[in-house]
Structure formats: C-alpha cells, structure tokens
Amino acid sequence: MNVIIAYIDTMFSAYPQTPRLLEAKAELQGMMEDAYTGLIAEGRSENEAVGQVIRDFGKLEEVAPVLGITAELDPSPAPVGPAAAPRTLEPPVTLDEATGYSEAKRRTRFRLAAGVMLFVLSPVSLVVLNAVAARGFLPVREGVLQFAGLLLLLLCVAAGVMLMVSISRETAPFRRIEDGRFGLNPEVTRWAEAQRTQRESARIRALQFAISLWILAPIPLIAFSMILDGGPTAGLWSSVGAALVLVFVATGLGILLPQTWAHSVAEQLGKGKNARGDRANGDGSQGFVGVIAAFYWPFLTLIYLAWSFIGNAWGDSWIVWPIGAVLFAAIAAGGRALESYRKARR
Numbered sequence: 045m046n047v048i049i050a051y052i053d054t055m056f057s058a059y060p061q062t063p064r065l066l067e068a069k070a071e072l073q074g075m076m077e078d079a080y081t082g083l084i085a086e087g088r089s090e091n092e093a094v095g096q097v098i099r100d101f102g103k104l105e106e107v108a109p110v111l112g113i114t115a116e117l118d119p120s121p122a123p124v125g126p127a128a129a130p131r132t133l134e135p136p137v138t139l140d141e142a143t144g145y146s147e148a149k150r151r152t153r154f155r156l157a158a159g160v161m162l163f164v165l166s167p168v169s170l171v172v173l174n175a176v177a178a179r180g181f182l183p184v185r186e187g188v189l190q191f192a193g194l195l196l197l198l199l200c201v202a203a204g205v206m207l208m209v210s211i212s213r214e215t216a217p218f219r220r221i222e223d224g225r226f227g228l229n230p231e232v233t234r235w236a237e238a239q240r241t242q243r244e245s246a247r248i249r250a251l252q253f254a255i256s257l258w259i260l261a262p263i264p265l266i267a268f269s270m271i272l273d274g275g276p277t278a279g280l281w282s283s284v285g286a287a288l289v290l291v292f293v294a295t296g297l298g299i300l301l302p303q304t305w306a307h308s309v310a311e312q313l314g315k316g317k318n319a320r321g322d323r324a325n326g327d328g329s330q331g332f333v334g335v336i337a338a339f340y341w342p343f344l345t346l347i348y349l350a351w352s353f354i355g356n357a358w359g360d361s362w363i364v365w366p367i368g369a370v371l372f373a374a375i376a377a378g379g380r381a382l383e384s385y386r387k388a389r390r
C-alpha cells in the first residue's frame with residue numbers, strides 16, 4: 045500500500061498543488077486502495093496487486109477525464125515538423141518486465157551479499173594459516189598449512205562465482221534492462237521511484253551501519269600490533285587482526301547489499317533512452333564503485349599471491365589485506381558521494 049501512495053505522490057509531483065488537484069489526488073488514492081484491497085481479497089500477492097493497480101490507474105492522462113482534471117493538467121502541445129520524429133528507439137520497458145526484474149533482484153539479494161562476502165573473506169584462511177605455519181604453532185608441516193589456506197581461498201572464490209552465476213541465470217530474461225537497451229516508460233519510472241522511496245530508510249540505516257564497520261575495521265589490527273608488540277605471538281595476532289579487518293568489511297557489505305535492491309532497480313530502470321534516443325540517466329554505464337569492484341579484489345589477490353610466492357614473504361604480505369580493505373571502503377564511500385553529486389547537478 046505504501047508503494048501505491050508513493051506512486052501517486054510521484055504522479056502529481058509535476059503539477060501545482062491546487063485544491064482541485066489535491067482533491068483529485070485523494071480521490072484517485074481511494075480508488076487505487078479499493079482496487080488493491082479487492083485484489084488482495086482475491087488471493088493476489090502484494091506485488092501482483094500493486095502491479096495490477098498501477099496498470100489500471102497509473103497513467104494520469106487516462107484517468108484525468110474520470111477525475112475531471114483534464115484542463116488542470118494542461119499538457120504541452122505536441123512538437124511538429126522534424127522535431128516530432130524521434131530517433132529509432134528500443135521498445136519501452138513494460139510494467140510486467142519491470143516487476144519481474146524487481147522480483148528477481150529481490151530474490152537474489154542475499155545470494156549477492158553472500159557471494160561478495162565470500163570474495164572478501166576468501167584470503168582469511170590463507171592469512172591466518174600462513175602465520176600459524178611460519179611460527180610452528182601446530183605440529184604440521186608449513187607447506188601443508190599453506191596449501192590448506194590456499195585451497196580454502198580457492199573454494200571461497202569458487203562458491204562466490206557459483207552464486208554470481210545463479211544470480212545471472214535469474215536475471216537473464218531481463219538482459220535488455222541490465223544492458224539499458226530499452227526506452228523510458230514514465231509509468232515504470234514512477235513505479236520504480238515509489239518502490240525505492242518505500243525502502244530508502246532501510247537502505248540508509250544499513251549504509252550508516254556498514255560505513256561505521258568499515259571505519260572501525262582497522263581497530264583490531266592496530267590494537268593487536270600495539271598491545272602485543274614484541275611478544276612471542278605478536279606476528280600471529282597481527283595476522284588475526286588483518287583477518288578481522290576483512291571480517292568487518294565483509295560484514296558491512298553483508299548488511300548493506302540486501303537493502304540496496306530497490307535502489308538498484310530504480311537506478312537501472314532510469315537508464316533507458318528518452319524520446320530523443322539519449323540516455324536519461326548518464327550514459328548507461330556501470331557506476332564508479334561497480335567498475336572498481338569488478339577487478340579490485342581479484343587484482344588484490346594477485347598482488348598478495350605474487351608477493352608471497354615470489355618473495356617468500358608469507359609473514360609480511362598479509363599487510364596487503366587490511367590496507368586494501370580500508371582503501372576499498374574509502375573508494376566505495378567516495379564513489380557513492382561522487383555519483384550523488386553528479387545526480388544533484390543534473
């Protein structure tokens with residue numbers, strides 16, 4: 045029901061809040077709520093009911109005669125001549141496609157979070173087991189522990205890749221939406237914005253908590269290094285601190301990512317083409333943070349393994365992970381701030 049209210053607010057936001065339009069807005073809300081209640085009583089799911097109500101009542105120019113506000117909307121005259129002929133466009137995204145895509149993103153949100161967490165946590169076993177092996181804390185050969193750590197790293201990466209592949213299968217029917225190959229549909233845009241508005245407070249809370257964890261991530265490493273400096277187990281505890289940095293970063297991502305699906309859907313559905321054939325929201329490319337994340341962690345793993353194997357520096361190379369984790373958190377925060385600034389300037 046909140047999605048419907050937010051959708052109506054978006055429908056009327058482009059028009060002056062005159063008494064007549066406010067009255068029509070309340071009347072339309074009552075009609076949509078009655079229709080929604082009836083569909084729920086018939087056994088429809090919430091998403092199905094909302095989608096059907098928006099299909100039936102979601103175009104203001106169509107319901108304007110019923111509400112008696114055709115004159116108040118004052119549509120702009122249609123262009124004539126060469127300006128009236130738009131470029132060849134991709135077919136507009138339909139509300140059915142948009143709701144299906146949204147549902148696929150909602151279903152896979154925890155898989156996405158788990159996959160990203162596995163990528164971030166994959167080096168933890170290697171960092172800790174190499175520190176244990178280097179100091180002989182276990183009656184096991186050093187090479188065996190190093191192999192076990194590397195095997196666990198590869199297993200985590202493989203599991204993460206499998207989760208990403210399963211997500212790709214879920215979203216495959218909506219490939220043109222993922223690629224931005226669609227025309228804009230005002231009805232779909234309003235629906236997506238209403239859905240994002242409804243869930244924005246949860247996303248903001250998750251983002252605040254995640255950023256707090258990323259800022260606090262270096263504390264275990266710093267504490268272990270300062271308190272246990274010079275002790276016989278100082279190296280081991282430093283490695284544990286490095287592992288905890290990754291745990292903090294992964295936990296923050298695990299909290300944040302499941303809450304971003306509605307925001308992501310609205311962003312993607314705003315990347316279609318307008319009537320001139322231009323991108324409505326940037327150039328349709330991935331966001332700055334997404335581009336960086338696509339190669340950042342694999343590249344960091346490559347640096348770690350190269351330094352460790354070529355330089356036989358298993359006792360020192362762990363420093364790559366806390367530095368890399370804190371740097372990624374800073375890049376992520378800066379990238380999102382940059383994207384928000386660019387949107388505000390449009």
